[in-house]
Amino acid sequence: MDPSGPLYRLFLWAAVLLLAVLGAATGAGALLALGASLLALLVVSFARSRRALLGLRVSRRVHTNAFEDDAVAVELQLENRSRRPAALVDLDDSFGPSVADRQLVLEPGPLLPGRRLRLLYRSFCSRGWGEYRVGPLGLRVSDPAGLFSARRLFHQLDTLTVFPRVHPIGALERLGARASLQSQELVASRAGQSLSYLGVRDYRSGDEVRRIHWPATARRGELSVKEHETDLLPYFTLFLDLDKRSRAGTGRKSTLEFVVRTAVSLVWQACARGDVVQLIAEADKPVYVPPGSGELHATQALYELVRVRQDGKRSLLDVFEQHRPLLLAGSTAALLFGSLAIEPLELEAAIEALHARGVSALVFLVNDSSFVPIDRWQLKPQALAQRCSALLGVLRARRVPGAILGAEADLAAQLARRELLEGA
Amino acid sequence: MTQARLLALFVTALGPAAAALLAWLPEQMSAPRLLLLALVTAFAVVFGETFRPGQQPLREKSGLRLRIWVQSLGGGVMLLSLAFAAAAPRPALLGRQSLAAYVVLLAFLLVPDLGAARLPALASALALAVLAAFRGGTPALLAVTSYALGLTAFLVLDHFSARLALRPAAVPGLRATAFREVARLMATVGWTLALSLLVFRPRPHMWLGQATIDALDRGRAAPAYLQLAFFAALGAVVVHYVSRLLRITRDAKTPVTEELQAERRTEEAIVERPSRERPAYTGARGAVVRAYVRFLAEASGRELSRRPDQTPHEIAQKLQGAGAPLQELTALFSRARYGQPEPNALEAQQAESLSSRLVGWLQARRESAKDATSRHSRGSPSIRTT
Numbered sequence: 001m002d003p004s005g006p007l008y009r010l011f012l013w014a015a016v017l018l019l020a021v022l023g024a025a026t027g028a029g030a031l032l033a034l035g036a037s038l039l040a041l042l043v044v045s046f047a048r049s050r051r052a053l054l055g056l057r058v059s060r061r062v063h064t065n066a067f068e069d070d071a072v073a074v075e076l077q078l079e080n081r082s083r084r085p086a087a088l089v090d091l092d093d094s095f096g097p098s099v100a101d102r103q104l105v106l107e108p109g110p111l112l113p114g115r116r117l118r119l120l121y122r123s124f125c126s127r128g129w130g131e132y133r134v135g136p137l138g139l140r141v142s143d144p145a146g147l148f149s150a151r152r153l154f155h156q157l158d159t160l161t162v163f164p165r166v167h168p169i170g171a172l173e174r175l176g177a178r179a180s181l182q183s184q185e186l187v188a189s190r191a192g193q194s195l196s197y198l199g200v201r202d203y204r205s206g207d208e209v210r211r212i213h214w215p216a217t218a219r220r221g222e223l224s225v226k227e228h229e230t231d232l233l234p235y236f237t238l239f240l241d242l243d244k245r246s247r248a249g250t251g252r253k254s255t256l257e258f259v260v261r262t263a264v265s266l267v268w269q270a271c272a273r274g275d276v277v278q279l280i281a282e283a284d285k286p287v288y289v290p291p292g293s294g295e296l297h298a299t300q301a302l303y304e305l306v307r308v309r310q311d312g313k314r315s316l317l318d319v320f321e322q323h324r325p326l327l328l329a330g331s332t333a334a335l336l337f338g339s340l341a342i343e344p345l346e347l348e349a350a351i352e353a354l355h356a357r358g359v360s361a362l363v364f365l366v367n368d369s370s371f372v373p374i375d376r377w378q379l380k381p382q383a384l385a386q387r388c389s390a391l392l393g394v395l396r397a398r399r400v401p402g403a404i405l406g407a408e409a410d411l412a413a414q415l416a417r418r419e420l421l422e423g424a
Numbered sequence: 425m426t427q428a429r430l431l432a433l434f435v436t437a438l439g440p441a442a443a444a445l446l447a448w449l450p451e452q453m454s455a456p457r458l459l460l461l462a463l464v465t466a467f468a469v470v471f472g473e474t475f476r477p478g479q480q481p482l483r484e485k486s487g488l489r490l491r492i493w494v495q496s497l498g499g500g501v502m503l504l505s506l507a508f509a510a511a512a513p514r515p516a517l518l519g520r521q522s523l524a525a526y527v528v529l530l531a532f533l534l535v536p537d538l539g540a541a542r543l544p545a546l547a548s549a550l551a552l553a554v555l556a557a558f559r560g561g562t563p564a565l566l567a568v569t570s571y572a573l574g575l576t577a578f579l580v581l582d583h584f585s586a587r588l589a590l591r592p593a594a595v596p597g598l599r600a601t602a603f604r605e606v607a608r609l610m611a612t613v614g615w616t617l618a619l620s621l622l623v624f625r626p627r628p629h630m631w632l633g634q635a636t637i638d639a640l641d642r643g644r645a646a647p648a649y650l651q652l653a654f655f656a657a658l659g660a661v662v663v664h665y666v667s668r669l670l671r672i673t674r675d676a677k678t679p680v681t682e683e684l685q686a687e688r689r690t691e692e693a694i695v696e697r698p699s700r701e702r703p704a705y706t707g708a709r710g711a712v713v714r715a716y717v718r719f720l721a722e723a724s725g726r727e728l729s730r731r732p733d734q735t736p737h738e739i740a741q742k743l744q745g746a747g748a749p750l751q752e753l754t755a756l757f758s759r760a761r762y763g764q765p766e767p768n769a770l771e772a773q774q775a776e777s778l779s780s781r782l783v784g785w786l787q788a789r790r791e792s793a794k795d796a797t798s799r800h801s802r803g804s805p806s807i808r809t810t
Contacts, residue, residue: 004541011543015550026510029624030557030564033617037572040616087601088587100682108594110601118689144605146583
């Protein structure tokens, strides 16, 4: 909007008043005539500004999710259903994830009657993860002299979910997997049903006749069969601690922030590798994302993750015990604890149980004592050090990749370490 | 567009200035001096616009105090000039005031950033137009006409220039629009001015030449001028502090906005969805269709809750109580509505009669249902408590 418009309008009103007074007082008719013409200018401008708004409509199309710091393209559709061309149309939008309150876009035009114009503006998701509102949309036009402007609000509200940024996790390369009947990119060099060729061996009783490799049989003089590799289906289960006793810190330095960011990184990276991923947690109500793979599934899991709150009443180990039957042999399970308030023996028992089922374990513990305490006291430094070393000792003894994540270091750097055990 | 805007500003400034000086200093204003006046004004306009980037410090916060002082003093001088001119319209005084107003106008044209937008220059030109209008006649006509039309053109072109300052690529596309708008608004203002001048003749100031406070001797007039100057300075101080106060309250509520350059994507015609028109049935076909529709309208709501996907035969099955007449009417309707051959008059008559019978059947059924309900309600007395 032109900032000098209101100033000129005020000046014209004052001029009309002054000219009317002076004209009436001195009998100088020219002053009255000039005042009348300026008044006509004001009246016509006011009417034109209102009329210019008729028949103009704007709507928005925006993607429903993005990651932090992403530039999001928002498409605005401006329609002119009036009989007049539209020029100098100001569109304003409120893009929630941006730092600015309003986004202003000027469409100079002219947009002819009966036409629709698509405009695109980009704004950044500068705020942290969460659900944000986009809208309402505003449309402002002014008269040709810019003296008056009229604005119409379009209450089109969209929701944009901002996901936390994904940090690479080094330990995920140790993922377990189970044999699959479908062909997969991930294979193991042991005999199986893959299309990948492993070698030739002697015929054993019970081998399928169609697997006999006739050229090798002819060459060696005894029956030989072809062997194929095994297709692996990586299967990843994430157990997430949403116990409210784990709450500590505020804003970006809080256990919830660390838990959600780590969980998002794990889920996204696992899905990107082609894993079948499931998510199990319990806040005030159970959070469960059934097994699935692909980007859409990962997006669904991320939607669940950005909505979680730390208001659960059960510890992660209780949740784990309840859902342990869902774990398949050969798969990977990640346990993401929101605090260090876990006994090393209990952790050891949980890892034992996983290993007994043939499940590879991955353990992350968020050091809640490194955050600002909220509703309970922190552990004393000596007790904290003992607890950390005991928990890490359990992980080392069982050769389980894992780490203790603290507020004092950058989360991305902590997660990116390839050998999490040594780093921790 | 920028040149046109400057031309409009030039006309707005020169017209009233020339008219005022011609009105009150006719002896001094020869043709060469008028030409000089035009050249000086044009130079001031062009200089002010060309060297505007050099006035950046004045636009910043550090220059705010200076701006307010200069505007307050300029405004005070103008208001005092007008007040004196209105109260004591002596030609010699008006001539000096016109010169003073022109000097102030030149200052604001040369250094436009001393004021907000081009407001001080426009206000000075208005003061000159008022001074010229006090003379009446041709100078008044020249002043008000050039001021009104020049100001209108300037406002439109200034608005377009300011909005398109960051979008130079859009200027060629909007040039025609801007000039069309200038012409339309100027026509409106011009017509209003002409009609108003017919009603309010450009007469001179009614006290022109009469004895006024101007008749005071010089010894008594000097202290009066001093007092007025003191009041003008006092007014400037008041304006200064009031504007600072207003600025503080305004700053507290400023929302953070982000001006973005939108990418222009596709532009397309709005294709309206064709409106659904019911076919107009005429003749015997229309009579059969209308007879069926009449029955449906009667049955809808109570006996029949229709769905859009229901066929006539499904409706007939649902209303099996209607019996053979509805079957016949449905068959007639289906042939008339969906069949090629035109029904004959006999079939139309038959459809109307069937429709009447079915409507009668519906009404009779409702009556009997009502009777049954009333008998039932009589048979089971209810207890009322009052």
